[in-house]
Amino acid sequence: MNKKDIYLCRCENFTLEDLHNLLDSGITSMEEIKRISRCTMGPCQGKTCKELIAKEVAAYLKKDISTVDLPTYRAPIKPVKLGEIAGGDKNA
């Protein structure tokens, strides 16, 4: 399968080709890759793609996956409406 058809992060349309382009350009920190490409930052917040991307970064660098700087999960984990958070029926 072509690298540009392999989606790593579906929320943000981030493909294996996109990842390899960044890695080829010398950007190998996963924290920086996230911030440049927005991968793992969509509605699923990386729940489906983060490990997958980390695995590909490790494979590219020929390093163990534990050496990849994995971004942290951030609250609220599941999207919540502002009106629900603000509380009160009239805001709901």
Add this chain to the structure above:
Amino acid sequence: MRKTADVVVIGGGSIGCSVAYNLAKKGFKNIVLLEEKYLTSGSTGRCGAGIRQMWGTEMNCLISRGSAEIFKVLGEETGYGDIEFRQSGYLLTTYDSVQTERLRKNLEIQHKLGINSHMITPKEAKEMVPFVNADGMDAAFFCQEDGHINPFKTTLAFAKGAEDLGVEINRYTKVTAIKSEGRKITSVVTDKGEIATDTVVNAVGPWAKYIGKMLGLSHPVEPERHQILVTEPLEGMMGPMVMSFAHDSYIQQVPHGGFIMGYGNPNEPKRINFNHGWDFLEEMAKKAVFQLPVLKDVRVVRQWAGHYGISPDGQPILGPIPEFDGYYLALGCGKGFMLSPMIGKLIAEKMAGEQTSLPIESLSIERFAKGELIVETGVV
């Protein structure tokens, strides 16, 4: 990592990268930048990235205006590409007449310097952002040239510009000590080795005092936590950043479509604290739903925290210090991202022994000992 350097810049945020780039452009050779984590990992990658010229002191107006001019060309100049600078304006809203009067006074300063800002009525504010809550709004202030940028791309553009001119950037490299002899700096020690150098720039933002301590100095900069959140992306519906002085908050829809919003609590103990909490989420949601009721059905996807490096007067600290030669402060203090292009330029000019394009003496750290604090009323 190099063993010797003409200049070591500490900090891989917008300011450190801007300083390194500007030094290289000035012709400084053998520059090394050290960053404890990844580039933008500090305040820069966590900030709201709002850019405004509507300030209350001439100096802030001039530095931010000069910076906006540089932001316009930075992507192209460095070959990085689009840094997503959108001059879609800031809409500052007030809900009481005292605030209004304060901001109206600031307009006089802005207009003297050629900044195209104006006071508008709540009705005009509603024409600009139709879903803004104008109930009880006293007035609003607007400047079209204000706006928003992608802070990651901006910092990486500075970094690319610097690296293309020979700067060595070391990520995941923490400065642990600075050695000196008398007034002279002799080396910078890191967890990856030591670099002999006689010139150091402290550009670590909210961590500034820790680098100062390595030389036995106490820099009056404290980390103040600010929390922020982003929603799911929506179709573009709001141009300007909406900043309310009654709510101490800002709300901006970024080009990607998400709304980012935040506020800080100046009464918290000052320390590095990356925790983000439910209390912020709840308070921010209330502020947002009050100001922009349509946001009630929009979902929050992520929240995080970062810090302002707060100086006693909240203003930048730039330039050399009295105790050591070859040690420079490049601290933006609170709005450092939007000022970073000019701070880099001014520091490079100063270090080259040139006349600086703006007089930065009033921003020297010596102002605190002399009691010459700066009063800026246009802050949130």
